[in-house]
Amino acid sequence: MINRKPYLRLAGLLFILLAAVLISLAAGERWLNPFSSVDSMNQTILWELRWPRLLTAFAVGGLLALAGAWFQVMLGNALAEPYVLGVAGSAAVGAVIVLAFFPDSGFGMSFGAFVGSGLGIAAVMLFARLGPGKLLLAGVVLAAFWSAVIALMLALLPQGKLGLALGWMLGDLSSSVIPVPLLLCLWALALVCGMFLSRSLDRLLLGEAHAAALGVDVSHLRWQLLIAASAATAIAVTAAGTIGFIGLVIPHAMRLVFGSLHRFVLPASAIGGGVLLMLADSGARSVIAPAELPVGVITAFIGVPVFLWLLRRKA
């Protein structure tokens, strides 16, 4: 007899996903019934605004959660998250530099973020050989350095552009420059790669020595994880700015619900991260409509209480 509980829970999560899609389609400045909107105005809003945006949110949330799960295993620390090694900070530096020196365009900032995150990853990799403990320390120090650079840039930025910079740093799903189909493909690719590694990842949960003794090529796996997790983070940041909490809260929450084995934690995180960001974005679009709240604020407002509740329930 196989243990059916995780499969039932995954099915439950898919049901929640369906509900989240419907809510995201309905919510916004104007509430729509996703099933019966026949007039062309509503059709346009649904198909050209809400679907692309909710799919972007889904893919970005999923990528962030996967990256968080990978970083946590790689660093042997359940409190690690996608931005812990400073990738978000360096991406923000890239975006803000572009904003400061070039006429503002969403594309330019995303490009800057992509280059910035690449440089951030390269900086972190110089320390990857030193093992998880020192890698984590190096990442934290680099992240602090990037925040200092950002603070400097913000101080020098002309008044008119300050709002744009802050909005980007809190996450903005309205102006993703990565085409939605590509983003969804990258989400799927990340999940498939993760599933192939899931048994090695499970063994890495025991620590590097035990994983090696059980036949895992640890240094190879560590590089694979660093590259995959950094790339997922860079893609998410390029698409939507730096959205916090998803990468920390979702993998952790999914472990509490599904246990620790990655063949459940990874798909659950990829879906759960997407669900959380879709719901958060629906909130961001509707709470003070027609204006929008930064989505990062909402993820924190939803993510933190849910996380604390899960933590208490388990204890």
Place this chain on the structure above:
Amino acid sequence: MSAISVSHLCLSRGGRLLIEDLNFHLDVGRIMVILGPNGAGKSSLLMALAGMLDSDAGEVKINGKKLTDFHRGELASSLAWQGTLPSAEFGLSVDQRLQLAMQSGLSSDIDRETRSDACAKQDLSALCQRVLGELSSGERQRVELAALLVRDCPIWLLDEPCAHVDIRHQVAWLQVMREKAESGKTMLAVLHDVQQAAAIADDVILVYGDGRIRTGQAEALLVPDVLNELFQTDLQRVSGGFLIPNYRGEKTANL
């Protein structure tokens, strides 16, 4: 046939020479015990034999094949390593930890049975759904011993298998080692209790910590003079053949 054969092995860590020119052959079904003071390099030696630590020189052969020619996965199915307790950071349950130790990785009924048998042998049946972090160190150590049973490799490298474990389960484990060796498993174990070493060792390696090593049969090396030089202590033989430390510092006549 030799399960493990080592020739001219040199090992150093952090610039300090731990082992110089180690040579031995360990035949199938024998138990070899490694003894030596803290920091002498016993664990490093085990890790080098498990292919987890590079040696400076020399050659290690497992079942006649050079260690360096092994693929990681193939090596992991030839020899099992038990070392420090695994991380409990991520909330693995006892049963999941044992699942990760299994060779097959399929969640079949047979595998389930293997795991529950191993749990039963280590008196862990009541704990098998508990999370590692909730167990005591001794219980977690017994989970590691159960993992060895589940993994079922022909060669066992054990680094203080009885650490944290209560005396009843220590005795039971040594009996398991003896039985498993008789059924053809080969073992290399770091122990700190010379009594236990004397009870199960066929062969012994003494690691002095300054590069010097001595190998030989247990009866020849597990004697007060040799051990006292190794540990810089004052073990004495009392009637019944036991080696006991002189806790009170009194001078007593050797029996």
